[in-house]
Each structure stands twice: as structure tokens, then as C-alpha cells.
Amino acid sequence: xxPTLAGVVLLVFFLFKFFGGDPSQLLAGQVASQEQIDAxxxxxxxxxxxxxxxxxxxxxxxxxxxxxxxxxxxxxxxxFLSRLPATLTITIPILLLEAALAIPTAMLVAYYRGxxxxxxxxxxxxxxxxxxxxxxxxxxxxxxxxxxxxxxVQGWSDSFWRNLVTYAPLPILLAALVGLAPQTxxxxxxxxxxxxxxxxxxxxxxxxxxxxxxxxxxxxxxxVPVVTNVSLLIPGVFVGSFLLEIFFSIPGLxxxxxxxxxxxxxPVIQAVTIYLSVLTMLINLAADVLYSFVDPRIQxx
Amino acid sequence: MAAVLEVTPENAWTALWRRLQQDRVGxxxxxxxxxxxxxxxxxxxxxxxxxWSEEVGVPYANPGFLGDRPNLEAxxxxxxxxxxxxPDLRNVDPLAPKYExxxxxxxxxxxxxxxxxxTLPWGGDRWGRDVLDKAIKGSQVSxxxxxxxxxxxxxxxxxxGALAGxxxxxxxxxxxxxxxVFTSIPSILLIFSLAAVLRTGAFAHLFASxxxxxxxxxxxxxxxxxxxxxxxxxxxxxxxxxVLAAQAIGASAASRMFVHILPxxxxxxxxxxxxxxxxxxxxxxILSFLGLGVPxxxxxxxxxxxxxxxxxxxxxxxxxAAASVFxxxxxxxxxxxxxxxxxxxxxxLR
Numbered sequence: 001x002x003p004t005l006a007g008v009v010l011l012v013f014f015l016f017k018f019f020g021g022d023p024s025q026l027l028a029g030q031v032a033s034q035e036q037i038d039a040x041x042x043x044x045x046x047x048x049x050x051x052x053x054x055x056x057x058x059x060x061x062x063x064x065x066x067x068x069x070x071x072x073x074x075x076x077x078x079x080f081l082s083r084l085p086a087t088l089t090i091t092i093p094i095l096l097l098e099a100a101l102a103i104p105t106a107m108l109v110a111y112y113r114g115x116x117x118x119x120x121x122x123x124x125x126x127x128x129x130x131x132x133x134x135x136x137x138x139x140x141x142x143x144x145x146x147x148x149x150x151x152x153v154q155g156w157s158d159s160f161w162r163n164l165v166t167y168a169p170l171p172i173l174l175a176a177l178v179g180l181a182p183q184t185x186x187x188x189x190x191x192x193x194x195x196x197x198x199x200x201x202x203x204x205x206x207x208x209x210x211x212x213x214x215x216x217x218x219x220x221x222x223x224v225p226v227v228t229n230v231s232l233l234i235p236g237v238f239v240g241s242f243l244l245e246i247f248f249s250i251p252g253l254x255x256x257x258x259x260x261x262x263x264x265x266x267p268v269i270q271a272v273t274i275y276l277s278v279l280t281m282l283i284n285l286a287a288d289v290l291y292s293f294v295d296p297r298i299q300x301x
Numbered sequence: 302m303a304a305v306l307e308v309t310p311e312n313a314w315t316a317l318w319r320r321l322q323q324d325r326v327g328x329x330x331x332x333x334x335x336x337x338x339x340x341x342x343x344x345x346x347x348x349x350x351x352x353w354s355e356e357v358g359v360p361y362a363n364p365g366f367l368g369d370r371p372n373l374e375a376x377x378x379x380x381x382x383x384x385x386x387x388p389d390l391r392n393v394d395p396l397a398p399k400y401e402x403x404x405x406x407x408x409x410x411x412x413x414x415x416x417x418x419x420t421l422p423w424g425g426d427r428w429g430r431d432v433l434d435k436a437i438k439g440s441q442v443s444x445x446x447x448x449x450x451x452x453x454x455x456x457x458x459x460x461x462g463a464l465a466g467x468x469x470x471x472x473x474x475x476x477x478x479x480x481x482v483f484t485s486i487p488s489i490l491l492i493f494s495l496a497a498v499l500r501t502g503a504f505a506h507l508f509a510s511x512x513x514x515x516x517x518x519x520x521x522x523x524x525x526x527x528x529x530x531x532x533x534x535x536x537x538x539x540x541x542x543x544v545l546a547a548q549a550i551g552a553s554a555a556s557r558m559f560v561h562i563l564p565x566x567x568x569x570x571x572x573x574x575x576x577x578x579x580x581x582x583x584x585x586x587i588l589s590f591l592g593l594g595v596p597x598x599x600x601x602x603x604x605x606x607x608x609x610x611x612x613x614x615x616x617x618x619x620x621x622a623a624a625s626v627f628x629x630x631x632x633x634x635x636x637x638x639x640x641x642x643x644x645x646x647x648x649x650l651r
Contacts, residue, residue, distance in 0.1 A: 020498040020501065132583060277485050
């Protein structure tokens, strides 16, 4: 994990160092005197050779102090703390709702495999996956929010409960609907893999009914890959769905980084990229450790 | 004397063609994809949708089948052109003596403005451009970006995967490290970082056309899946008998990698390539929607959707419908074709 982390830091550093624009020009603007530019260069350490700059960069990462945003002068660390709650308010319900909808649907179509129902649902899934997420959001926001008025079109408040009850339901619903198709397809294949195994044949041979086989035997075993897949989705919870946050003006981390890209706010982009990569690695590591407890056959190297 | 085998083995690609023909859904999807390709070739050659950027209709012209729908926006604009008399400033304006000359010169320049039609086959956008033409031209841009980016990602992934899988040892270790670095950064953050760097960076002027920025972003972030698959295949194949035989007759490493092994793993690459095309088109649409993709003087499904968002609020739904339908049909057909392709290339999977 340490070499990978070093690689991530190097990649981000060199990407911005050699391919990015000159920070002093971005900061000083179009009309700036040479003294101003020089002052900024000194302040950011840009007059030093690149290995010294890399050292500064690493020190910033380790000390959790990325300084201030170039454009809004807000502390980068406070951006994390203030934006993450909004992101989590919508991503965690999305994750739970998707799993709660996709697993029963997948089980149902796997039970009726090969029939008209199965084929219809699968065809709908392929078609649903071909429509852009953007179209779902645009149409959903227009029809459910604007025309029918069931949900507020957009907005956010300071109270967690008010957000969860008033503002979050529409984005959560739309994202869960979009996630349903690919997850149903995937989980169906997990269920189908299990129905071919020997223990299912044994269960049939001893006269168990098909629903009982599905519920007692197949479900339990198929849940292992399902849970693996859900755990793979967990890191995404922190990145959030930036599209939803932009459309519904939710002050989350995804929207923040999109805004940072638009105003070339390098410290914010770098900090978010590095810390979220570290978080992703930690979550994956935790998942691996958990597996070795749950399934003794899996050994950590 | 050994008996000579009379039957020549069926070529893999003829077998693929035969199996695809038996698969009716696959054949239909192939037909749709070919139709799209012909359409974008015509559009690229300028035989189709050449005038997509010309303002041929009134603003928000109605679709042909909804001709008598009230069009408030066009009426408003028409009204504002003829009403409103400029106040007389002759006494205070220091430039007053020039009025005569200007009037003369405007008179000379007065061109004939083409008559704008009230309806267009599938409606018009804010500037009165034909939405159907835009959708055709947008298909060209979106599909071309998706395909070119997928080819670039495939090239990177295949090359690195072949090296790692074939040589193993330290080459493999190094490339695995690179793979881990790229996959541990959430892909959307990598895309955003690249977008931020490429639009302001030292090489920004190189990609002035803007379209290459999207291709680079997609190729740079999307090669990892291909790398993993190709690497696994090469690890499997490198000690197979046919490769050892090639080595025994003196085939070089490069020749074994790309002449002997590559054709035998090409089916894996082809399927993954088509999956990449679908994924990349979706990402391109989102990037263009956000203004990080194709430049403003071009049209793609994404830029159409970003215009459609504001149009929908005033009830002009046709641009949204055109972009969504063109995109959905292509991606559905392409995804199902990929499924058929996988089944046809690997009959054991069925």
C-alpha cells in the first residue's frame, strides 16, 4: 500500500507540476507586475527546484495542511469537513436503497430464468443503461419536481433532518433508479452461478421446493459476491455523485471539486484527489481484513 | 503414409460471422450500428447535416408535426426587432454629424436576410438551428470521440498488458504498481484532475481544438481494465506449446508477443474494446455537458443535453428527445451487439 500511495502522490505532483499551468500566473491574473508574480512564486516555493517542491507537497499532505483555496481563500481542510456531510446525506441512502431494490429483483428474475419475464426485465435493463444519467436527472427534476411539484426542484438547508426528508429524496430516488439496472444484471448472474452448483442439485434431489431452495440455499451463498460488490461501492460514497450535487445544488464534495476545476483551483483538486485515494485504499484494506475473518480460506499475504 | 486431413479448419472470423447470422437480435443490432456508422461517415463527408450550425428557422421553431403550437419566444423576438424607436439624441450626441454617413453605409451593407421557416422537421433550438441536423452531427462527434478514445486506451492497455504478462518478473512488478496507482485514484477525480490540468496547462494550446483533450482524458484513465485482461491472457499463453515452438524456430520476443499470441487473445480485446466504447461515449456526454468536453463551436450529444436542460423548462422538449433517442438507440444496439459478439467469439461461455 505504501508504494502505491507514493505513486499516487508522485502522479498528482508531476501531473500538476509539468502539465498544469503556472500557478503564479493563474493566481496573479492577466495584469500583474513582475514583482507580484515573483512574490507569489516565493510564497508558493516555485523558485525552488522541483525536488524541494515535492518535499513541500509531501509535508502538506502529511500535516493535513494544504493551505487556502486559491480562489475563495477558504482553508482546504475546512472544505472537507463542511462538504462531506451533505455528500454522505445522499450517498449512503442511495447505496442502501439500491441494494434493497436490486437484490430482490435479481433474485426474482433469476428464479424465473429463461422465461419471458426474465428476458423482458433484462432487455429493459440494457435499454435503461443506454440512457444517459443526465437524461434521468433532467427529466426527473422537470417532471417530479417542477411539473408535479412532489419534491422541491433543488435546495439545501442547515438541518440534517430537513435535508434528508425534504431535499434529498428526489436525488436519492433518481440515482437509485439509475443504479438499479446494472446492479440487477450483475446480481442476477451471481444468483445464476449458484443455481448451477452441486448443493442445489442435492437440495432438489431431496425434494425441496424451488422457492425454498432459492431462499435458504441460493440466497445465502449468492450474498457473498453481492456483499463484495457492495463493499467495492463504498469508497464511491465519499466522492459522491457530482452530477446530482450540481443539478440539485447540494453543497457536497463532488460539486466542490467540479467548481474547483472550473476556476483552476489546484490545491483543492490535489487535496481531494489524494485524500480520497487514501480513503479508498484504507476501505479496501479494511474489506480485505474483514474477509479473512469471515472466510478463513482467504489469506492475506 | 499418414492420412491427410481433408477438411480445412474454419477461420475464426468466418465462424464469428456464421454465428452472428444465426443470432437474430445480434444481426439486428449489427444493422443498426452499421446504419449509424454510414450516417456519421456521410456527416463527416459533408453530405448530411452540413448546415447544422446555420440558423435556418425561427428561434425554437416547432417540429413539423406540431406546426400550430404557439411559439411565444419567436414572436417576442420578431416583435422586438420592429418596435422600439431610438430616442433622438441629435442635439447632445457629439457624433451627430456622422449619422448621415453611417446611414449611407448601413444602406450599402444591408444584406438580404434569408426567410426563416416557422417549422423544422424535428424543431429548432434557441438560435433556430435544425435539431435533427444537430443530432446527426452530434452523433458523429460523440461516437468518433468514444471510438478513438477506446482505440487509444486499447493500445495502451494491450501494450502494457502484453509486456507485463509476457515478461513477468520486474516488468510485471513495475506495471502492476502503475496499475495500482491508477486504480486507487477514484476515476472521476483522475478525470477532473486531468481536465483541470489540460485546460490551463502548459500544453493547453496544443489541444486548442478541444476534442483531443477528451480523447486524452478518456484514454489516460480508461486503459486499466484492458491491461488487466490482456496481462492475464498473456500469462496463460506465454508457456503454451505453440509459443514454445515459435521460440524453438527462433522467433523473437516481439514476434512471439504480437504475431503469435496477439491473434489468439484478440477476441478478449475486441469485446473489451466495445465495452469501452459504450462507457466512453457515456463519459464524453457528461464531460461535454459540464463544459469540459467538446468545444462550444462543435455539437455533441452532451452539449445538446446541456442546452435542452433550460429549454425543457419553457416546454421545448424536442432537442432533449432527439439527443436522448439518438444516444439510447445507438448504445442499446452497441451493448447488445457486444453481448452477441462475446457469445459468438467464445461459445464455451454460453
